[in-house]
Amino acid sequence: MNYDITIIGAGVTGSLIARELSRYNLKVCLVEKESDVAMGTSKANSAIVHAGYDAKPGSLKAKLNVRGNELMGDVTEKLHVPFKRIGSFVLAFNEEDMKQLNKLYQYGIENNVPNMKILNKQEVKEMEPNLSDEVMGALYAPTAGIVCPYELTLAAAENAVDNGVELILECEVTGVTKKDDSFVLNTSKGELVTKYIINAAGVHSDVVSAMFGDDSIEINPRKGEYLLLDKKQGDVVNTVIFQPPTKMGKGILVTPTVDGNILLGPTAEDIKDKEDIATTNTGLDKVIQGAKKSVASINTRDVITSFAGLRATSSLHDFIIEKSNKVEGLINVAGIESPGLSAAPAVSKYVLNIVKTLDIELIEKVNYIEERRPVYKIREMNEEERAKLISEKPLYGNIICRCETVTEGEIVDCIHRSAGATNLDGVKRRTRAGMGRCQGGFCAPRVVDIISRELNIPKDQVTKMGGKSNMLVGNTK
Ligand SMILES: Cc1cc2nc3c(=O)[nH]c(=O)nc-3n(C[C@H](O)[C@H](O)[C@H](O)COP(=O)(O)OP(=O)(O)OC[C@H]3O[C@@H](n4cnc5c(N)ncnc54)[C@H](O)[C@@H]3O)c2cc1C
Numbered sequence: 001m002n003y004d005i006t007i008i009g010a011g012v013t014g015s016l017i018a019r020e021l022s023r024y025n026l027k028v029c030l031v032e033k034e035s036d037v038a039m040g041t042s043k044a045n046s047a048i049v050h051a052g053y054d055a056k057p058g059s060l061k062a063k064l065n066v067r068g069n070e071l072m073g074d075v076t077e078k079l080h081v082p083f084k085r086i087g088s089f090v091l092a093f094n095e096e097d098m099k100q101l102n103k104l105y106q107y108g109i110e111n112n113v114p115n116m117k118i119l120n121k122q123e124v125k126e127m128e129p130n131l132s133d134e135v136m137g138a139l140y141a142p143t144a145g146i147v148c149p150y151e152l153t154l155a156a157a158e159n160a161v162d163n164g165v166e167l168i169l170e171c172e173v174t175g176v177t178k179k180d181d182s183f184v185l186n187t188s189k190g191e192l193v194t195k196y197i198i199n200a201a202g203v204h205s206d207v208v209s210a211m212f213g214d215d216s217i218e219i220n221p222r223k224g225e226y227l228l229l230d231k232k233q234g235d236v237v238n239t240v241i242f243q244p245p246t247k248m249g250k251g252i253l254v255t256p257t258v259d260g261n262i263l264l265g266p267t268a269e270d271i272k273d274k275e276d277i278a279t280t281n282t283g284l285d286k287v288i289q290g291a292k293k294s295v296a297s298i299n300t301r302d303v304i305t306s307f308a309g310l311r312a313t314s315s316l317h318d319f320i321i322e323k324s325n326k327v328e329g330l331i332n333v334a335g336i337e338s339p340g341l342s343a344a345p346a347v348s349k350y351v352l353n354i355v356k357t358l359d360i361e362l363i364e365k366v367n368y369i370e371e372r373r374p375v376y377k378i379r380e381m382n383e384e385e386r387a388k389l390i391s392e393k394p395l396y397g398n399i400i401c402r403c404e405t406v407t408e409g410e411i412v413d414c415i416h417r418s419a420g421a422t423n424l425d426g427v428k429r430r431t432r433a434g435m436g437r438c439q440g441g442f443c444a445p446r447v448v449d450i451i452s453r454e455l456n457i458p459k460d461q462v463t464k465m466g467g468k469s470n471m472l473v474g475n476t477k
């Protein structure tokens with residue numbers, strides 16, 4: 001196993017970097033400690049493509065957010081990932097908040113965010129009638145949008161693999177030694193030799209950097225908890241609704257998701273444990289109180305699930321994307337907290353420019369596959385399209401997940417794609433089977449059957465999320 005470049009971490013950052021590098025005749029490897037891509041922060045966030053008025057003018061965050069927002073339409077189109085430019089509001093409830101909106105507006109102007117407006121109460125309520133009567137005005141940014149963060153990550157990794165990148169899952173980098181001008185990585189999958197390293201390890205990027213000998217980075221996890229509402233609340237708002245930011249983050253939001261649910265959250269709590277993604281009563285109460293301040297009519301009886309994600313907060317309060325000053329051959333892509341999802345397409349191009357300065361020859365591939373093979377989604381097709389598909393591929397006529405209308409054809413397809421699903425949650429993230437009101441109560445056993453059949457493994461070896469998370473322990477009779 002000998003590579004030109006190894007990327008550590010298959011979140012949205014690492015996967016889009018891998019896709020960008022896969023345009024060239026390089027031997028690139030993407031290693032991920034978990035059983036699937038998008039298992040870190042990239043699977044649990046607000047899914048907003050920010051317009052770019054939050055970050056301090058002149059910061060890397062500001063530049064890459066606005067550029068990432070511009071690039072997102074093209075990237076998601078090529079990768080066939082849902083993205084909707086629905087616009088965002090930051091609400092003001094008093095004069096102090098109005099001052100903050102003006103500051104954000106000024107930041108936005110300096111950051112080159114297009115078409116922002118400060119609206120009065122009447123204008124805001126005309127666009128979003130369900131907002132609280134306490135709202136005094138809002139900053140409107142029409143270029144903000146929503147995207148599916150894990151689908152973007154999965155699609156980028158799939159496209160990278162189709163273009164020759166080697167993806168190694170359940171491969172934790174645990175140590176390193178230098179041999180001549182290469183690194184020898186110790187991983188849970190054995191030794192791996194590489195000339196250059198791109199450290200995109202999210203909340204662990206300080207640990208990874210220190211492992212190589214650069215301890216200049218400090219990343220602290222900041223937890224954000226969420227509640228997800230059933231689709232029947234789906235039209236309570238049409239745009240992303242923020243409250244004025246605090247020093248801990250962008251406050252509690254109420255937002256539609258690309259799949260038609262409503263998302264509430266996140267909280268912001270500094271914690272120590274980089275793996276702690278448990279939700280708490282206190283946190284979820286804060287989410288409910290915060291969300292009701294913006295939209296009083298939110299009905300928490302329609303909550304279908306809760307989750308939490310960890311922001312990779314750096315002590316520098318900006319993205320750290322640079323060649324290490326201490327270790328030759330190491331490129332750190334660290335401190336990628338919000339707006340890291342929005343910025344990711346621009347981050348990947350920024351990293352490519354760094355790679356162009358390395359002692360490595362970049363020759364564009366003639367057979368580069370720019371576009372990902374489209375995914376059939378029965379729930380989004382009309383009757384005629386469905387009938388045609390089912391006549392050609394009968395498995396698309398067999399509904400497995402009734403809540404989200406996911407067919408056997410979709411599940412089989414997602415298992416056999418590059419970087420395909422190998423477990424129940426992998427199928428869930430790729431197809432939405434199990435994401436609906438019943439949260440997999442009906443379809444989980446049928447999905448286990450399909451995974452077992454398609455991967456040719458016994459049912460009791462099918463896991464929920466890799467490792468030891470087996471679903472079944474044996475036969476009862
Ligand atoms: C609560 C919350 C809300 C957010 N909301 C938004 C938003 O609305 N819009 C926005 O733009 N951004 C948002 N963000 C930020 C965004 O989610 C992140 O910036 C982005 O997902 C970071 O992606 P990443 O690939 O850098 O990190 P990750 O997705 O965490 O990926 C890093 C990967 O590295 C792997 N890894 C770590 N150590 C090792 C090792 N030793 N060996 C192998 N693999 C390793 C991990 O398992 C992980 O999969 C939010 C973040 C949070 C937490």
